[in-house]
Amino acid sequence: MKTYDAIIVGAGHNGLTTAAFLAKAGLDVVCVEKNDYIGGAAVSRNLYEDWMYSNCSYVCSLLRPEIYRALELHKHGLQVTPYGGSVTFMENGDYFGSYHDPEVAYREMARFSQHDADAYERYSADTMRQCRFIRDFLLRTPPDPTSFKPKDIKELIAIGNKFMEMGEDRMYETIRFWTMSVAEYLDEYFETDVIKAAMSGSGIIGTALGIHSPGTAYVLLHHYMGDVDGNVGTWGFARGGMGAVSNSIAGAFQAYGGELRTEAGVAQIIVNNGRTTGVVLENGDEISARVVVSAMDVKRTFLKCMERSDLPESFYKRVENFKIRGSSGKLNIALDGMPTFPALPEGSSLYISDMHFIDSMERMERAYDDWKDGTWSKDPYIDMTIPTAVDPTMAPPGKHFMSCFVQYCPYKLEGRDWTDPEREEFAKSVIEQIANYSPDFKELILHYEIRTPQDIEDEIGITEGNIFHGELTMDQLLFNRPVPGYAQYRAPVAGLYMCGSSVHPGGGVMAAPGANAAREILADLKRPNTVPENFGDD
Amino acid sequence: MSIAEVPQGRLRSPFYSRISAADTVNQWHEWKGYSSADALYCEDTEYFAIRNATAVFDLTPMTKYRITGPDAPEYINRLVTRDMNRIKTGRVAYAVWCDDRGQVIDDGTIFHLKEGEYRLCSQERHFAWLQTAAIGFDVSIVLETEDIAALAVQGPTSFTVLSTMGLNGLEDLKPFGLMNFDFDGADLMVSRTGFTGDLGYELWIEPGKAELLWDALFEAGKLHGIRAMGTNALELARIEAGYLAAYQDFLPADATMRAGRTRSPLELGLGWLVDFKKPNFNGRRALAEEKRRGSAWRLVKLDIEGNKPAHHSYIFAKEKGNKSEIGFITSAAWSPVCKQNIAIGTVRTPHGAVGSTVWVEVFYQREMHWSRAMAQATVVDKPFWFPPRRSATPPGRY
Numbered sequence: 001m002k003t004y005d006a007i008i009v010g011a012g013h014n015g016l017t018t019a020a021f022l023a024k025a026g027l028d029v030v031c032v033e034k035n036d037y038i039g040g041a042a043v044s045r046n047l048y049e050d051w052m053y054s055n056c057s058y059v060c061s062l063l064r065p066e067i068y069r070a071l072e073l074h075k076h077g078l079q080v081t082p083y084g085g086s087v088t089f090m091e092n093g094d095y096f097g098s099y100h101d102p103e104v105a106y107r108e109m110a111r112f113s114q115h116d117a118d119a120y121e122r123y124s125a126d127t128m129r130q131c132r133f134i135r136d137f138l139l140r141t142p143p144d145p146t147s148f149k150p151k152d153i154k155e156l157i158a159i160g161n162k163f164m165e166m167g168e169d170r171m172y173e174t175i176r177f178w179t180m181s182v183a184e185y186l187d188e189y190f191e192t193d194v195i196k197a198a199m200s201g202s203g204i205i206g207t208a209l210g211i212h213s214p215g216t217a218y219v220l221l222h223h224y225m226g227d228v229d230g231n232v233g234t235w236g237f238a239r240g241g242m243g244a245v246s247n248s249i250a251g252a253f254q255a256y257g258g259e260l261r262t263e264a265g266v267a268q269i270i271v272n273n274g275r276t277t278g279v280v281l282e283n284g285d286e287i288s289a290r291v292v293v294s295a296m297d298v299k300r301t302f303l304k305c306m307e308r309s310d311l312p313e314s315f316y317k318r319v320e321n322f323k324i325r326g327s328s329g330k331l332n333i334a335l336d337g338m339p340t341f342p343a344l345p346e347g348s349s350l351y352i353s354d355m356h357f358i359d360s361m362e363r364m365e366r367a368y369d370d371w372k373d374g375t376w377s378k379d380p381y382i383d384m385t386i387p388t389a390v391d392p393t394m395a396p397p398g399k400h401f402m403s404c405f406v407q408y409c410p411y412k413l414e415g416r417d418w419t420d421p422e423r424e425e426f427a428k429s430v431i432e433q434i435a436n437y438s439p440d441f442k443e444l445i446l447h448y449e450i451r452t453p454q455d456i457e458d459e460i461g462i463t464e465g466n467i468f469h470g471e472l473t474m475d476q477l478l479f480n481r482p483v484p485g486y487a488q489y490r491a492p493v494a495g496l497y498m499c500g501s502s503v504h505p506g507g508g509v510m511a512a513p514g515a516n517a518a519r520e521i522l523a524d525l526k527r528p529n530t531v532p533e534n535f536g537d538d
Numbered sequence: 539m540s541i542a543e544v545p546q547g548r549l550r551s552p553f554y555s556r557i558s559a560a561d562t563v564n565q566w567h568e569w570k571g572y573s574s575a576d577a578l579y580c581e582d583t584e585y586f587a588i589r590n591a592t593a594v595f596d597l598t599p600m601t602k603y604r605i606t607g608p609d610a611p612e613y614i615n616r617l618v619t620r621d622m623n624r625i626k627t628g629r630v631a632y633a634v635w636c637d638d639r640g641q642v643i644d645d646g647t648i649f650h651l652k653e654g655e656y657r658l659c660s661q662e663r664h665f666a667w668l669q670t671a672a673i674g675f676d677v678s679i680v681l682e683t684e685d686i687a688a689l690a691v692q693g694p695t696s697f698t699v700l701s702t703m704g705l706n707g708l709e710d711l712k713p714f715g716l717m718n719f720d721f722d723g724a725d726l727m728v729s730r731t732g733f734t735g736d737l738g739y740e741l742w743i744e745p746g747k748a749e750l751l752w753d754a755l756f757e758a759g760k761l762h763g764i765r766a767m768g769t770n771a772l773e774l775a776r777i778e779a780g781y782l783a784a785y786q787d788f789l790p791a792d793a794t795m796r797a798g799r800t801r802s803p804l805e806l807g808l809g810w811l812v813d814f815k816k817p818n819f820n821g822r823r824a825l826a827e828e829k830r831r832g833s834a835w836r837l838v839k840l841d842i843e844g845n846k847p848a849h850h851s852y853i854f855a856k857e858k859g860n861k862s863e864i865g866f867i868t869s870a871a872w873s874p875v876c877k878q879n880i881a882i883g884t885v886r887t888p889h890g891a892v893g894s895t896v897w898v899e900v901f902y903q904r905e906m907h908w909s910r911a912m913a914q915a916t917v918v919d920k921p922f923w924f925p926p927r928r929s930a931t932p933p934g935r936y
Binding site: 068073074079081101228229230239349390392393398535537538 | 579580582583586590591694695698761762763844845872874875876877878904923936
């Protein structure tokens with residue numbers, strides 16, 4: 001039987017990224033995927049006539065440009081188009097827009113509050129200061145603070161220096177920032193409810209916490225730290241849907257000689273004498289390799305695909321306790337035309353933006369209350385985009401695809417499985433929410449796909465359908481991600497590695513976990529590094 | 539006798555009414571006497587319209603000459619360095635023309651409209667030179683800049699937009715080909731040319747029909763992401779396509795004072811446009827001599843590490859352990875579509891061979907303070923952006 005240098009389990013964007021960098025270094029790599037299509041949660045699916053659905057992830061900003069460049073993804077069909085801004089529709093018929101042009105954005109804020117418009121500059125500098133701090137560490141392996149290895153000490157000093165560089169007052173602020181709630185953070189700058197509500201959404205997306213929960217300020221940062229072409233905080237659409245990201249990385253991987261196998265789900269990671277030697281597929285086939293890399297989340301990897309006896313007990317326990325809770329769902333809709341939003345001026349640039357429908361902090365928190373009660377938000381927070389407003393490839397001319405990210409949506413309803421009527425009720429709550437602001441919306445709906453956390457888990461494999469493979473709170477970040485002592489991509493079994501979003505720097509279509517894992521694997525195998533370094537902002 | 543005063547201030551192109559109506563940012567510059575927009579909504583949006591949908595650019599101010607007469611083919615062939623006999627009727631050629639010393643006066647496109655009838659388009663104005671070069675030829679050279687309204691329609695949905703507008707048969711048009719259509723009783727010429735390196739066309743029509751054409755185009759394009767664009771977006775696209783700009787990447791030889799500041803086609807990476815098999819063309823002797831002795835300069839396309847654009851940077855080479863200055867950057871950009879830090883520059887030979895490594899000194903400012911980085915760069919030979927759709931015939935729908 002052939003022995004590969006490496007098997008990558010899961011052809012999501014991170015698995016493919018690891019695969020591509022290993023293949024680029026000349027390794028013999030096979031990437032196996034349980035579904036009959038690749039991409040994991042960065043995928044474009046043809047689910048209705050000529051429509052392509054970005055049916056999981058839907059916008060792109062975090063994808064590291066260093067990786068984009070190193071793998072020459074543009075030659076494999078990737079193109080990311082930034083979009084304007086965002087809009088929050090208000091119950092009183094008004095709206096609050098945010099715009100690409102800073103002066104227009106200023107005027108819009110001043111329409112609500114001169115104070116907030118002026119405060120935005122300080123808010124922006126403070127938030128960007130935190131972005132600057134974290135961005136440098138995205139393409140680096142977190143140091144182990146208990147280790148005396150020169151590499152760890154060097155990295156710890158690097159973090160320390162970067163921290164000291166901020167200046168004394170900023171150090172206090174930073175610690176507060178990393179632990180405080182997004183609501184408290186925004187209260188320090190703004191007075192207008194709708195402005196705070198509009199900004200607070202980034203603090204809870206993908207997280208089973210409310211805007212008043214400690215730790216959500218950092219989640220906001222996670223949504224700000226990306227960039228499109230150096231514009232930090234800007235988001236874009238991948239041309240052809242998010243599958244273009246995975247497909248282009250797969251294209252690079254195959255160009256480097258890598259092998260892709262679909263419909264090849266892994267049943268078991270084989271361990272002999274504390275070392276992995278390969279995997280057993282669901283169909284019983286065995287593939288052997290010197291290295292196995294799991295792009296699955298840590299719970300699925302260690303609790304579902306391994307023998308408990310092959311793992312250290314405390315590690316196993318910590319993986320069990322890793323927070324990876326289902327908190328969001330999706331509704332993906334094919335539309336017969338562009339819905340109109342009477343609040344917006346005709347031809348407004350805000351039609352090309354992400355749209356939201358909760359205009360107060362009170363409503364934001366109430367949405368979370370429903371989740372705590374074990375049900376979906378009856379007044380849901382929706383992050384809605386219409387990528388076909390700029391992308392001519394995803395729907396026929398004049399027709400549109402609408403992606404609705406919906407929060408909150410629990411994995412189980414009061415502890416039991418979803419029923420079909422309940423799934424429809426969930427969809428209805430989303431449709432009604434949008435229809436409140438767009439009278440012609442409902443009649444334009446041609447088809448929709450409902451995605452509860454349960455659906456996402458069943459199809460993609462992510463535990464509880466958590467978009468980040470584990471929540472992004474301080475206890476689960478940096479050297480604590482996924483569990484203390486195992487943040488450097490190595491599992492407690494020789495030859496086994498983790499490269500999914502459960503490891504540093506976490507979720508989103510960033511490809512950084514995949515790249516970082518590849519760098520560590522290449523170092524262990526004493527192969528030349530193919531993973532690029534951070535460009536650096538300074 | 540009444541003498542008309544020459545027009546004062548900036549001229550307005552026949553599309554001005556439509557462009558100013560689309561304009562939201564009020565940023566204009568002057569282009570050969572005309573008002574031309576830097577941007578209309580947002581530079582980024584316009585740039586991405588080129589790469590993602592369709593962007594429309596008013597290129598009316600481009601200098602245009604009609605060259606006709608019995609000797610026109612022979613004249614054109616002597617004027618430019620490439621073999622124009624190979625450019626059949628209905629085809630377009632990119633070309634350069636040189637002074638006697640083999641230094642580039644300008645580059646441009648030559649449209650072989652009908653048998654023996656040409657249009658020459660260039661950035662700069664060359665009537666005097668064209669006439670001087672015509673001595674002894676039976677040709678007529680007519681300036682027609684104001685007589686032709688022209689639009690560039692560029693981007694992946696441009697074919698779809700033009701088909702929707704009713705241009706039947708356009709699917710057969712190959713790159714650098716041209717076709718004529720009837721548009722409201724007027725002749726509409728469409729060439730598959732452009733300055734963006736993407737799928738795209740240029741439309742040529744009499745000024746009286748300009749507004750009608752614009753309206754028809756935007757009506758046809760409304761479901762295909764059509765947008766008007768300004769010069770800033772085009773400038774970024776042309777650097778990605780690796781095209782040269784006069785007064786930026788080279789100087790017109792006849793308008794340059796200092797010795798050594800002009801360039802030959804060989805020095806601009808345009809050797810493929812110089813056909814020494816032709817018995818005679820302007821600058822031939824000097825260029826043959828340069829080819830024998832070697833050129834002094836070489837144009838380089840650079841893929842630079844990092845993400846900080848290398849505007850106005852010096853280029854260095856490592857020699858005997860030291861870095862010595864060998865040239866400078868003439869155009870630079872961060873390429874949003876390639877996610878590459880790209881530049882065009884000029885270096886002294888023998889430096890700058892394709893595949894070689896050079897260093898670029900990048901200065902950048904962050905919150906008042908300046909920093910300097912020595913970034914490694916690789917010399918590449920292909921355009922940075924060359925998507926398959928650019929040359930596919932028939933073109934795709936998006």
